Amino acid sequence: MNQADKELNTLVLNKELGGRKKLALGLYVHVPFCSTTCDFCAFYQEKPSKKGMDAYFAGLRDEISRFPPNRALSTVFLGGGTPGLLQPEQLDQLCGLVNSLDMESGAEWSIELAPSEITPEKLQVLHDQGVNRISMGVQTFDPRFMDALGRKHPVEKTLSAYSMIREAGFFSVNLDLLFGAPGQTLADWESDLARAVELQPDHLSTYCLTFEEDTAMYVRLAGGKLKIDPEREAEFYEFAWDYLPAHGYDQYEVSNYAKPGHACRHNLNTWEMNEWIGYGPSACSQYRGIRRKNIASLEKWAAGLLPGGTPQFMEQEKLGPIDFARDAVLFGLRMNQGIDLGKIATQFDLHESVFAESVHFLDRLCQEGLAEKQSPDTFRLTKQGRILCDAIACDLPELTER
Ligand code: SF4
Known part of the structure; x- marks a missing residue:
């Protein structure tokens, strides 16, 4: 352990917050690979390569041994990036690493998957390893807006992926929808919501398209090719707030709806300011009084975790x-x-x-x-x-x- 680690460990041990030791503990694992970059995306991700994958798995092993959780995990979330881009044996390896950690019985274990990467083999691996919640990034069922968002999967692929997930028998399935694409009307949004409800997922997340800096969408916005219309966005929000509860989905947060017993416990853990550990480049943690974000570079993240290296963080603050x-x-x-x-x-x-x-x-x-x-x-x-x-x-x- 180097000097920085020693100081950090001393700090967190001294600053353990009263009553926080028994709080729920979540784990977030960032899988930083995507085959293409969506126009609105501001998440850290890069194109997959053999070298990158090897560095990623080595880094994860090092990170787990350097920063192991101090108690059983209540929830696990594998996000990205595109975790579904991993091959079945890589998913098996990733889940094996998670399973090497202590987990509460009945822990919620989610993974984000894009429709185009879903196969029965991958789902089988995930199910066998204990994943019980799938979150599929549908975004829209309308091909016109799929293009606008830089997404490539055809709607038929979304539908067949959803059937595969259901056949594999996961406890909970979430669909992510995105609204506010350029040119999308309220009637288009209603049609997306209706198609989602028709599938009867257990949970729905509805997000407004945002224009983060350094994304292709932001460049178009800055160039005057797109404009933001807050009143229209508010109408879309309010429409979903009425529509989804009327169709059996209780709203429990501005953007989230669930059938009874299916609210996302991982997100609730975060919003209630309990604790979570993040592994992987750019992953965030809030653990033992420290909030921090890993460096958003696969190479630097993995190098910093090597024996004798210094873990690299983009942000790190001690909170009271x-x-x-x-x-x-x-x-x-x-x-x-x-x-x-x-x-x-x-x-x-x-x-x-x-x-x-x-x-x-x-x-x-x-x-x-x-x-x-x-x-x-x-x-x-x-x-x-x-x-x-x-x-x-x-x-x-x-x-x-x-
Ligand atoms: S939105 Fe998701 S799938 Fe698209 S580039 Fe970003 S992380 Fe990858």
């Missing part, structure tokens, strides 16, 4: 209970059930007085019809408030210890 509590409020307000300030105070071992200014702020939102107060401690955003949740998050006051 006040920081975690504020984020629990921010993310909690995005959830339909809202927040319970008393519970958050207990979770982070804080006196409730730290929320004094937040309560004033939330009371004001209630007067403006943007939030509802269910008890002196519990608040949730109204539909009108949820549309403005990003702006509300920016205005939320800092918490202060008195």
Whole structure:
């Protein structure tokens, strides 16, 4: 262990937060390979190669032995990139590494798959290894917008992949949909939602197309070839908020809907500000009082993890209970059930007085019809408030210890 590791370990051991040791622990593994780059994508990924794959698996082994979880995992999420691009034997290897870690019985284990990479062989490997939740990136059922988003799979491939997943017998299946593509109308969005509901997945995630810097979409936006229309985006959000619950999917967060018992526990763990470890280049962790992001370079990430090397992070900060509590409020307000300030105070071992200014702020939102107060401690955003949740998050006051 080098000096930096020693200091970090001492720091986290000294700073273990009261009551946080028993919190749910999630694992995120970033698989950084994609065959092409989607026009809207800002995730770290690169083209697969034999050399890259070898470096990736060696790096993962090193990362696990250097930063092993200190308790059983409650959830696992294999994301990317495109984990489905791995061949069956590589998926077997990846899942074998996850299975070398201690996992709670009944742990939720998800993997993101793109329709074009799904085969019965891969699904069999995943099922045999214990994966129980598949999240398929459908984005749209309309070929016109598939092209606009730089996606290549034909709709028939989405449908056949979905049948394969169902035949393989996974407990839970999520479909990701994207709205707000240039030229998409509300009627087009309704048609996408209807086609998704027809398939009867257990969970649906609906995301608004965003224009992240350094993406092909952003370049078109900056060049005046596209424009953002927040009012149209709000209409799409609100349409899904009405449509999906009316078709048997409870909304539990701004962008997420589930049939009973199928809410994504991995995401809930994150939004509740519990703990998670991220392995792989660009993966984020929030663990033992430290939030950090691995370097977004396969080569540098793997080299830093070699014996004698120094692990490379793009961001690393030590956070205290006040920081975690504020984020629990921010993310909690995005959830339909809202927040319970008393519970958050207990979770982070804080006196409730730290929320004094937040309560004033939330009371004001209630007067403006943007939030509802269910008890002196519990608040949730109204539909009108949820549309403005990003702006509300920016205005939320800092918490202060008195
Ligand atoms: S959106 Fe997903 S599949 Fe497309 S390039 Fe990004 S990570 Fe790869």
